[in-house]
Amino acid sequence: MTQLYPRLLPAAAEQLFAEQANSSISDLSRGARTAHPAAVFVATGGTRVAEADLNQHRKAVLSLALESGFPESTSADDRNRFDIVVARYLHSELAMVPAEASSGDVWAFFAAVLLPDVTHWRFPNPIRDRVLGTDLTRHTFGRLWWRAQLVWSNTSSDPYEALEMIGGEAFGQIYERRASLGASPALVRAIVTVWSEFGSDDRKRDLLRDFLKRILRLTTFVSFESMDTPQIRELLRNILQATNEARHR
Numbered sequence: 001m002t003q004l005y006p007r008l009l010p011a012a013a014e015q016l017f018a019e020q021a022n023s024s025i026s027d028l029s030r031g032a033r034t035a036h037p038a039a040v041f042v043a044t045g046g047t048r049v050a051e052a053d054l055n056q057h058r059k060a061v062l063s064l065a066l067e068s069g070f071p072e073s074t075s076a077d078d079r080n081r082f083d084i085v086v087a088r089y090l091h092s093e094l095a096m097v098p099a100e101a102s103s104g105d106v107w108a109f110f111a112a113v114l115l116p117d118v119t120h121w122r123f124p125n126p127i128r129d130r131v132l133g134t135d136l137t138r139h140t141f142g143r144l145w146w147r148a149q150l151v152w153s154n155t156s157s158d159p160y161e162a163l164e165m166i167g168g169e170a171f172g173q174i175y176e177r178r179a180s181l182g183a184s185p186a187l188v189r190a191i192v193t194v195w196s197e198f199g200s201d202d203r204k205r206d207l208l209r210d211f212l213k214r215i216l217r218l219t220t221f222v223s224f225e226s227m228d229t230p231q232i233r234e235l236l237r238n239i240l241q242a243t244n245e246a247r248h249r
Helices: 010-020 025-031 051-067 076-093 104-114 116-122 128-132 142-151 161-165 168-176 185-197 202-218 229-247
Strands: none
Touching: 010 104, 010 116, 010 128, 025 116, 051 076, 051 104, 051 116, 076 142, 076 161, 104 116, 104 128, 104 142, 142 161, 142 168, 142 185, 161 185, 168 185, 168 202, 185 202, 185 229, 202 229
């Protein structure tokens, strides 16, 4: 059953963002709520999530944060591990459809009302995009749901195994091009796999950008949907190799 989530109106989200800027993690934990007077639901399209369910989601994400070192400072590895397990949880347990997940106001509610302490722990002194949902490629929780959505596979024993293959920066570049690449989930998963095979990381963002540009040019006249997975991966390996060679000429 598709669930609808509260949407925090922008003015209220801005106010909470300002109020929480200098708050301690313990104060933010005490201020966490499952409802807000300025939160609304869309009129149709699903069932409104119950406050009891929101409380359960808070407890689950908080538990995952505790396993990653919350509320103390953590290493980059701990933060990356947190992102992966929370991406799995949000995508598999929220019963949220892409239309709902596309709303920055939904994720503003998660970041500023339901989980403000986790938000400020994951990104100390967060910028607006981490909280307000103004850019979902950077939002504390929204980016994780979409990261899982783009790599999810119903043909794998672990539908989320590709989450382990790609870092947050690389995901952001792919997500920014979702309108073209997202139309073919098999293509997105193949990009993630080939990129990880190459031994690439977030520091090679320029290479990834050029790689994705070449793929996008191909989507205008190549039907990736008609190709099987090995064919797509082989084509992408050739494109990545050519991209890398071109950058070293």
